[in-house]
Amino acid sequence: MTTQQPRIWFITGSSRGLGRALTETVLELGDSVVATARKPERLTDLVQQYGDRLLALPLDVTQPFAIQTAVMHALQAFGHVDVLVNNAGYGVFGAVEEVTAPAVRQQFETNVYGALEVTCALLPHLRRQRSGHILNISSSGGFVGFPGAGIYGASKFALEGWSEALAQEVAPLGIRVTIVEPGAFRTAFNGVLRSPAQTIQDYAETSGQMMHWLRQMHGQQPGDPQKAAAAMMQVVDHPDPPLRLVLGADALIQRVAVLLIATISLSILMSQPLHPDAALNLMPSLI
Ligand SMILES: NC(=O)c1ccc[n+]([C@@H]2O[C@H](COP(=O)([O-])OP(=O)(O)OC[C@H]3O[C@@H](n4cnc5c(N)ncnc54)[C@H](OP(=O)(O)O)[C@@H]3O)[C@@H](O)[C@H]2O)c1
Secondary structure, X not given: OOOOOOOEEEEOOOOOHHHHHHHHHHHHOOOEEEEEEOOHHHHHHHHHHHHHHEEEEEOOOOOHHXXXXXXXXXXXXXXXXXXXXXXXXXXXXXXXXXXXXXXXXHHHHHHHHHHHHHHHHHHHHHHHHOOEEEEEEOOHHHOOOOOOOHHHHHHXXXXXXXXXXXXXXXXXXXEEEEEXXXXXXXXXXXXXXXXXXXXXXXXXXXXHHHHHHHHHHOOOOOEOHHHHHHHHHHHHHOOOOOOEEEEOHHHHHHHHHHHHHHHHHHHXXXXXXXXXXXXXXXXXXXX
């Protein structure tokens, strides 16, 4: 059991994977959850087990009216929300050129605009209560670009961009924001990823390899969703939570690699007596 007052969580995409694992952990530890899902009937077993500590609501995060309705029902049922987890998401993979424009837009509708709309629907409430914690589930693809993951990564980079700004805007109002960056976790993610109907042979050795790796890894990913859930719980319990939570050894190594490359590039740059314009030219080739 948590030591403080039980909290109310609002979690999107809780039908399976990380969202389901987090919902279970939160309930086990004594808090209450508004678990939203496109098919809330998938949560029936948890509703039976936890009764009125779990409210399962239908929510497709690409439907603005459904977002307003779910938030209204959550507040009617519990009176307040303490933690919002924008978890709902999926991956569109394939070379940048291969992914169709509608598939790109759909990816952003869910991973970027969906999370943004849910956040904005709850923010007036969080601002009024001068407290709250928002966890936005990004990815290691949200801080490094991988071949074959350009569009998915772009959606997570976008999520990270507005989350970072939001964190600074709402900190003075008592609201915290944490960007969660998981590596590869054993969920349905790789099994349901969307890929182009038509691929281009020229990308077989780059994006094609990534697609092959993702499919091979399905079910073999190193990350355990229960451990991810426990780590998210710890962050929410923390009196001074971090802006970023990197989850999994693979994501941590990638994070460190990105920082190292940037640091080395910067030190090379600063050791050279360059005109500022030349420095600007040099940066892209080094980072
Ligand atoms: N697993 C990984 O390796 C990994 C790594 C980095 C980041 N992530 C991120 O972690 C989050 C959770 O993914 P997961 O790994 O748990 O994958 P998952 O097992 O496929 O679960 C994804 C969840 O998102 C829901 N969802 C998708 N589109 C939705 C929409 N429009 N509205 C509402 N719900 C929607 C799915 O609901 P349905 O059941 O209705 O489809 C499902 O509950 C995602 O944001 C993903 O990008 C995962």
